[in-house]
Amino acid sequence: MGGDVETIKERLDIAEVIGSYTKLEKAGQSFKAKCPFHNEKTPSFFVSPSRQSYYCFGCGAKGDIFTFVEQTEGVEFKEALKILADRAGVELKKFSPQNKAEQSEKERILEVLEEASSFFEKELSSNISAQKYLKTRGIGEESVKNWNLGFAPAEWRSLYTHLLSLGYKEEILLKAGLVKRVEPGSGKSPYDVFRDRITFPLKDSSGTVIAFSGRALAKETEPKYLNSPDTVVFKKHEVLYGLDxxxxxxxxxxxxxxxxxxxxxxxxxxxxxxxxxxxxxxxxxxxxxxxxxxxxxxxxxxxxxxxxxxxxxxxxxxxxxxxxxxxxxxxxxxxxxxxxxxxxxxxxxxxxxxxxxxxxxxxxxxxxxxxxxxxxxxxxxxxxxxxxxxxxxxxxxxxxxxxxxxxxxxxxxxxxxxxxxxVKVSAAPPPDKGEVQEGIKNHPSRSDEYHEVMALLKENPGDKDLMRHKEELSILMRIDEFDEEMSRLRLDMKEGDNKMLARVASLARKRDEQRRKMR
Ligand SMILES: [Zn+2]
Structure with missing residues (x-):
C-alpha cells in the first residue's frame, strides 16, 4: 500500500486537491485560505505545494492530501485513499483475499450492510405492490437504480435467514442494526428491523452504505419512517442523505x-x-x-x-x-x-x-x-x-x-x-472562534508552529498574514515564558517574601501587556 500512497502523492497537486474544496489564494510559492476547519475572518490556513502539506495557525489543523480528505469528508484513511486514487487514476493494489477473521469488525459490518442493500434491491424487483407505490409517488426506474432503493419483505426473518445463509454471524447482523434480539431467554432468533418497507440505503460521503431508512408500505404501519439504530458506522445526527x-x-x-x-x-x-x-x-x-x-x-x-x-x-x-x-x-x-x-x-x-x-x-x-x-x-x-x-x-x-x-x-x-x-444572541458559537472539529483539536507545540511559519515565510517573504501569525506567535511564546517563570517563582516563594511577590506582580503585568497586544 505504501507504493500506492507515494504514487498518488506524486500525481496529485495538493493545491489542486484542496482548491477543489475551498477557495485558495496564491501567496508567493504557497497558497492561503480561510480555514475550512474553523470559522475565521482572515486566512490562517496555508498550503505549501513544495512540501505537499497544509497548516492552520488558527486551529492547528495540518497534514497532507490524505489527512485533508479524511478531515473534510469525515472518512477514514482507507476511504480517503480510495477517493484520491480515483482522482489520480491510480488503481489500488488489491488487498490479499481477506480472511474474514482478520477483517476488522467495522469492515464486516460495512460488508453485511452492502449485502443487505443488494438483498432489498432484489426483493423490490420482484414485488409489484412496492413498485406500484414508488410509481404513484412519481419515482422513476432510473431513480430507483441511482438511489439503490429496495424493499424489505413483510416477513419476520427474510433478511436474517438470507445473511446467515451467506455465512454472516448473528452478532454482526445485530451490530449492523439490521436485526433485533427477541427478549433474552425466549430461545427465539433475532428478527429483521425492516419489514414491509421501502428501503433507502443511507451512505457516507464516499458512497458506502452505513444504514437504512425504511418507509412503511401499509398506511396503518407506525412509524411511517424507521431508521437504523446508531451503530459504530452510523451516527444519525451526522449523516446527510444524498451527500455522496x-x-x-x-x-x-x-x-x-x-x-x-x-x-x-x-x-x-x-x-x-x-x-x-x-x-x-x-x-x-x-x-x-x-x-x-x-x-x-x-x-x-x-x-x-x-x-x-x-x-x-x-x-x-x-x-x-x-x-x-x-x-x-x-x-x-x-x-x-x-x-x-x-x-x-x-x-x-x-x-x-x-x-x-x-x-x-x-x-x-x-x-x-x-x-x-x-x-x-x-x-x-x-x-x-x-x-x-x-x-x-x-x-x-x-x-x-x-x-x-x-x-x-x-x-x-x-x-x-x-x-x-x-436581543441576546443565544448559544450560538462565536463567529470567529468557532468550535474546532473533533480530532484536529490537538494544537501543535509553539516551536512546531514557529518552525512552520518560518518555512512558509521563506516561500513567500513578507506575506501580511504570515507576518501577523509570526508576530502573534512570538507574543504567545513570551506569554508562555512569563507564565513559566511565574509558576517557578510561586513554587519557591516563602510567605511574606515581598520582593518575590513584587517580581511576580511585575511578570503578571508584563504578561498582560503582551496579551493586550493580541487583540
Ligand atoms: Zn483552522
Whole structure:
C-alpha cells in the first residue's frame, strides 16, 4: 500500500486537491485560505505545494492530501485513499483475499450492510405492490437504480435467514442494526428491523452504505419512517442523505438545497436539482450544517409547507445563521411538500427554489401575513425576527433588514435598532472562534508552529498574514515564558517574601501587556 500512497502523492497537486474544496489564494510559492476547519475572518490556513502539506495557525489543523480528505469528508484513511486514487487514476493494489477473521469488525459490518442493500434491491424487483407505490409517488426506474432503493419483505426473518445463509454471524447482523434480539431467554432468533418497507440505503460521503431508512408500505404501519439504530458506522445526527451524490454539485453550484425526507430528495434530484441533501428523520443538526458549510456557505431550506415544517425551518435557519451560513427559505404552496411539487412540475420546483428569500425576509412575511393585529405583529417581529437579524455577521445586512422591517411594519427604524440591541444572541458559537472539529483539536507545540511559519515565510517573504501569525506567535511564546517563570517563582516563594511577590506582580503585568497586544 505504501507504493500506492507515494504514487498518488506524486500525481496529485495538493493545491489542486484542496482548491477543489475551498477557495485558495496564491501567496508567493504557497497558497492561503480561510480555514475550512474553523470559522475565521482572515486566512490562517496555508498550503505549501513544495512540501505537499497544509497548516492552520488558527486551529492547528495540518497534514497532507490524505489527512485533508479524511478531515473534510469525515472518512477514514482507507476511504480517503480510495477517493484520491480515483482522482489520480491510480488503481489500488488489491488487498490479499481477506480472511474474514482478520477483517476488522467495522469492515464486516460495512460488508453485511452492502449485502443487505443488494438483498432489498432484489426483493423490490420482484414485488409489484412496492413498485406500484414508488410509481404513484412519481419515482422513476432510473431513480430507483441511482438511489439503490429496495424493499424489505413483510416477513419476520427474510433478511436474517438470507445473511446467515451467506455465512454472516448473528452478532454482526445485530451490530449492523439490521436485526433485533427477541427478549433474552425466549430461545427465539433475532428478527429483521425492516419489514414491509421501502428501503433507502443511507451512505457516507464516499458512497458506502452505513444504514437504512425504511418507509412503511401499509398506511396503518407506525412509524411511517424507521431508521437504523446508531451503530459504530452510523451516527444519525451526522449523516446527510444524498451527500455522496450531491457534494460535488453543491461545491460547483455553490449552494445546497435542504429537504427533510428521502422521497423529497429523490424527486428533487429527479427534477434536476442535483445539489439537494436531506436530514434523515431528524432535524438538521449542527454537525449536518458544519459539514455542508465546508462545501458551500449558502443553503436553501425547502421544508413541508405545514405547521411542523414552518417550525423546523425557523429552527434550522437560526442554527445555520449562527454558524455563519447564508440562509434562504423556499416558499411552497400551502399544505404541499417538495416531493409533490417536484413530481408534478419540475420547472415549478426550480422556480420556487429560485424565488426563495433570505431567511429574515421570508419569516417576516410569514409573521406579517399571519398576524393582522399591529401590536401583536410587532411583538412577533421582536421575538422571532430580530433574533435572526442579530445573527447576521455583516452590519450592512443587519441595517438592510432593519430598514426592511421598519418599512413593512411601520415601526420607526430607531425603535427597531433599540430592540435589536436588546436581543441576546443565544448559544450560538462565536463567529470567529468557532468550535474546532473533533480530532484536529490537538494544537501543535509553539516551536512546531514557529518552525512552520518560518518555512512558509521563506516561500513567500513578507506575506501580511504570515507576518501577523509570526508576530502573534512570538507574543504567545513570551506569554508562555512569563507564565513559566511565574509558576517557578510561586513554587519557591516563602510567605511574606515581598520582593518575590513584587517580581511576580511585575511578570503578571508584563504578561498582560503582551496579551493586550493580541487583540
Ligand atoms: Zn483552522
Amino acid at each position: 451524490r450531491a457534494k460535488d454539485k453543491i461545491r460547483r453550484k455553490d449552494y445546497a438545497v435542504l429537504v427533510e425526507g428521502q422521497i423529497d430528495l429523490v424527486l428533487s434530484h429527479q427534477a434536476g436539482v442535483d445539489n439537494t441533501v436531506a436530514s434523515s428523520g431528524t432535524a438538521f443538526t449542527q454537525a449536518h450544517l458544519e459539514r455542508l458549510k465546508k462545501l458551500s456557505k449558502r443553503i436553501i431550506l425547502a421544508f413541508d409547507a405545514d405547521a411542523a415544517g414552518y417550525a423546523a425551518s425557523e429552527k434550522s435557519a437560526a442554527l445555520a445563521m449562527a454558524l455563519g451560513l447564508e440562509v434562504k427559505v423556499a416558499r411552497l404552496p400551502e399544505g404541499s411538500d417538495p416531493a409533490e411539487v417536484a413530481k408534478e412540475d419540475p420547472a415549478k420546483w426550480k422556480e420556487i427554489l429560485r424565488k426563495s428569500l433570505p431567511a429574515v425576509e421570508h419569516f417576516l412575511s410569514l409573521v406579517l401575513e399571519g398576524e393582522k393585529d399591529a401590536r401583536k405583529a410587532g411583538l412577533a417581529v421582536k421575538n422571532r425576527i430580530l433574533p435572526l437579524v442579530a445573527l447576521l455577521e455583516s452590519s450592512i445586512e443587519r441595517s438592510h433588514f432593519v430598514s426592511l422591517i421598519a418599512k413593512r411594519t411601520g415601526i420607526k427604524e430607531d425603535v427597531v435598532w433599540d430592540d435589536l440591541k436588546k
